Amino acid sequence: QISPFLAELVRTYKFSLRHCQHSLWFPAYMTGLSTHQGHSLLSRNLWVLVVGRSPKEHRIGIPEFKYVANMHGDEAVGRELLLHLIEYLVTRDGRDPEITNLINSTRIHIMPSMNPDGFEAVVKPDCFYNEGRDNSNFYDLNRNFPDAFEFNEVPRQPETVAVMKWLNTETFVLSANLHGGALVASYPFDNGVPATGTSYSRSLTPDDDVFQYLANTYASRNPDMKRNSCRIKTGFSNGIINGYSWYPLKGGMQDYNYIWAQCFEITLELSCCKYPRKEKLPSFWKDNKDSLIEYIKQVHIGVKGRVFDQNETPLSNVTVEVQDRKHICPYRTNKFGEYYLLLLPGSYVIEVTVPGHDPHLIEVTIPPKSHNFSALKKDILLPFRGQSDHISESNPLCPRIPLYRELEGHSAATKPSLFLFLVTLFHILFK
Numbered sequence: 001q002i003s004p005f006l007a008e009l010v011r012t013y014k015f016s017l018r019h020c021q022h023s024l025w026f027p028a029y030m031t032g033l034s035t036h037q038g039h040s041l042l043s044r045n046l047w048v049l050v051v052g053r054s055p056k057e058h059r060i061g062i063p064e065f066k067y068v069a070n071m072h073g074d075e076a077v078g079r080e081l082l083l084h085l086i087e088y089l090v091t092r093d094g095r096d097p098e099i100t101n102l103i104n105s106t107r108i109h110i111m112p113s114m115n116p117d118g119f120e121a122v123v124k125p126d127c128f129y130n131e132g133r134d135n136s137n138f139y140d141l142n143r144n145f146p147d148a149f150e151f152n153e154v155p156r157q158p159e160t161v162a163v164m165k166w167l168n169t170e171t172f173v174l175s176a177n178l179h180g181g182a183l184v185a186s187y188p189f190d191n192g193v194p195a196t197g198t199s200y201s202r203s204l205t206p207d208d209d210v211f212q213y214l215a216n217t218y219a220s221r222n223p224d225m226k227r228n229s230c231r232i233k234t235g236f237s238n239g240i241i242n243g244y245s246w247y248p249l250k251g252g253m254q255d256y257n258y259i260w261a262q263c264f265e266i267t268l269e270l271s272c273c274k275y276p277r278k279e280k281l282p283s284f285w286k287d288n289k290d291s292l293i294e295y296i297k298q299v300h301i302g303v304k305g306r307v308f309d310q311n312e313t314p315l316s317n318v319t320v321e322v323q324d325r326k327h328i329c330p331y332r333t334n335k336f337g338e339y340y341l342l343l344l345p346g347s348y349v350i351e352v353t354v355p356g357h358d359p360h361l362i363e364v365t366i367p368p369k370s371h372n373f374s375a376l377k378k379d380i381l382l383p384f385r386g387q388s389d390h391i392s393e394s395n396p397l398c399p400r401i402p403l404y405r406e407l408e409g410h411s412a413a414t415k416p417s418l419f420l421f422l423v424t425l426f427h428i429l430f431k
Contacts, residue, residue, distance in 0.1 A: 040117045063375075065107065072180075076119065105372075115134075117132075128274065150402050183222075304341070314337025322348050
């Protein structure tokens with residue numbers, strides 16, 4: 001159980017503890033806030049622990065990062081790794097300069113289990129398939145989100161709705177969801193249309209260079225993932241693959257994050273066996289610890305800042321995009337006028353658009369290395385008086401419908417290569 005683990009963490013490391021509407025707070029360090037973001041179908045809490053100097057609320061200039069695990073209840077390794085990660089972060093704070101700087105500069109959200117009902121339903125653990133994969137309504141949560149390429153009319157499950165609402169409450173910048181059953185870092189898109197490359201057995205985002213970099217950042221530090229040490233050889237190159245190239249998937253969480261939550265998310269498959277024996281867990285932590293930490297750091301690549309009008313009033317809901325990599329659902333400033341754009345080193349033109357005004361262009365050059373756990377900071381002062389209007393959750397700027405349906409040539413998804421299809425068939429059936 002996750003709740004007893006958090007309580008034991010408090011007792012062991014002598015944090016003070018406060019109960020506040022089902023939340024646990026560690027104010028001695030001002031580091032950890034544990035709260036539930038919703039409930040499973042059987043009313044189990046979906047716990048999230050927030051690690052940062054301001055765990056209870058967003059702080060301007062501090063990017064939001066998240067890890068989510070165990071959305072397939074029988075894939076247990078990610079859940080255990082995130083519990084280890086929580087303990088590692090809060091016990092190294094103030095003792096390890098790298099971890100201390102990371103906590104100083106980042107607000108880290110960790111959801112160890114998105115599908116606690118499924119996890120509890122596993123009776124006889126198996127490497128390949130268990131009863132607890134789906135939620136208690138027998139729905140696969142990684143097929144349950146709105147899809148940008150085709151209608152996904154399955155009933156939204158409580159766990160999915162809870163995560164969607166959570167995404168609306170924070171300005172998440174970077175994320176990963178943790179799975180098991182293979183060893184690979186998979187990046188968007190999981191679904192696609194010919195305009196995104198499906199005719200070539202792939203589906204690429206406008207930020208494909210960044211996604212490949214992010215996936216490689218994780219895989220390159222995990223020796224088993226990099227060389228794909230599973231028995232079933234899938235042809236992954238250096239432990240990474242485009243999701244659609246592996247197999248098409250409708251209603252996945254990583255595509256939803258990227259399109260509707262402005263959050264770059266990849267999927268991490270962390271174990272050949274979905275539910276390994278407990279004595280194997282220390283080796284999984286050893287193999288993944290460095291990757292988990294290094295991946296969090298990547299929330300600080302690129303450029304960040306605020307958009308102001310001529311009176312230095314911050315403007316929310318202003319479109320801030322990089323020319324030549326615009327999103328189907330434009331990325332916009334949050335209620336504080338903040339924007340965060342994950343970019344690799346290089347020169348870019350940022351286009352800022354306010355309704356009723358011509359686009360405002362800004363040139364930026366991202367240096368080869370980020371400075372002290374911070375992206376390049378670039379505030380933008382517009383030469384006119386703006387009007388900042390709040391867009392409510394009930395009236396989103398981009399409706400949750402297949403936004404890519406307007407693009408030409410929407411046809412049946414191209415199948416992956418015959419070789420890739422055959423060697424991954426068994427995994428697809430149960431993933």
